[in-house]
Structure formats: structure tokens, C-alpha cells
Amino acid sequence: PLIIHNRAEKRFIPKLVYELLDLVGLSPAIETAEKYPHELSGGQRQRVAIARALAVDPEIILADEPISMLDVSVRLGILNLMSDLKDKHDISFMYITHDIATARYFAEKTAVMYVGHLVEWGDSDKVTQNPHHPYSQLLLSAVPEVGKAGKRELSAKKAEIPFWKPTSIGCPFVGRCLKASEKCKSTLPAPTLVAEDHYVRCHHIYS
Known part of the structure; x- marks a missing residue:
């Protein structure tokens, strides 16, 4: 998305990637960026998906079942991440879910x-x-x-x-x-x- 939407010159893209990975809690970012998708856990891959959405500096993110395929122990971390993005970065979320209990927590x-x-x-x-x-x-x-x-x-x-x-x-x-x-x-x-x-x-x- 950084390239497609012309967010920066090519030489600056690695630095922006590392910043985005750090923002979504994937540290050390340099090591994470070197991995293939199959080397990441489900929760880590979901954080990468959120980082990709953040790359275009959105005002609103459509989050369609972002935690449905994750272990219960990982779900709270993703919800807390989205809450932080909402509160600290003024990003709105449209959160689509069948789990009304998490909607009560998040929305x-x-x-x-x-x-x-x-x-x-x-x-x-x-x-x-x-x-x-x-x-x-x-x-x-x-x-x-x-x-x-x-x-x-x-x-x-x-x-x-x-x-x-x-x-x-x-x-x-x-x-x-x-x-x-x-x-x-x-x-x-x-x-x-x-x-x-x-x-x-x-x-x-x-x-």
C-alpha cells in the first residue's frame, strides 16, 4: 500500500514499514519484516493486516471479523491494539462481528x-x-x-x-x-x- 498509494519515495519505504510494524506491536520490526507469512502466528498476521491498513493514513478502518479466527488469548490483544489506535490516533473503526460481547467491549x-x-x-x-x-x-x-x-x-x-x-x-x-x-x-x-x-x-x- 505504501507503493500503490505513493506514500513515500522508494528509499524511505523500509523505514516506514518498520515504524508501522512497531506501531502495531510487532517488535523487533526489522526481524518481523524479514519473515514470510507462514512464519508468523495468526495474531501476528492480523497485526500485519492492521499495519497495511494504517499505511495509507486512514480516517476509518473497516474491521470485518478481525478476531474471529484467533485464539481467545490473542483476541484481547488485537482489541486493545484497535482501541489504542482509536484513542491515540483518532482513527474510527467500523467493527463487524458476530460476537456481541466484544462489540460491547470495543464500540x-x-x-x-x-x-x-x-x-x-x-x-x-x-x-x-x-x-x-x-x-x-x-x-x-x-x-x-x-x-x-x-x-x-x-x-x-x-x-x-x-x-x-x-x-x-x-x-x-x-x-x-x-x-x-x-x-x-x-x-x-x-x-x-x-x-x-x-x-x-x-x-x-x-x-
């Missing part, structure tokens, strides 16, 4: 999507601590909690995840929702403000 705002639809969104603490949409509740019930080995997960109807088309109607979650009614089958719920900076799309928020 100021969280949006829960189902079949391409926003079903609940707003302040991360409000969305994750007091979820209103059945799908959000389902996701959070599946998050393991220390000291709650006997925690009961919420259930949902077994159904195929729908392929949404321009002609589709109703709520996209209707096939799996235990609260679904006839209205849910025919009308897409409008956004409802349930608290400051907390929105939900559901016909049965308070039922």
Missing part, C-alpha cells in the same frame, strides 16, 4: 442486523445491557458469563434464514420469533425510540 455504538436489516441500534451499553428486539436478546443470551454455568439460553423457532428480496414484506425475523403476530408478517416495523440513543424495530417491544 461506543452498536447496531444489530438481521438479514440486512437494522433491528436494534444505539449506545452500546444500552443495546447490550437492555436489549429489546428478540434477536438481540437471543444473541446476548448465548454469550457465556463467568459464574453462570447453568445460564439458560433463550430459544427461537427453527426456520430457514430468509433471503430478502425487493418483494419481501413484514419483519425479517418473523419466521423465528416467538412473539410474531399477523402484523409482523405483513408490515415491517418502524424504528421506535425506547431510550435516548436507543432504537428498535419491533411490533412487540413491550409485550
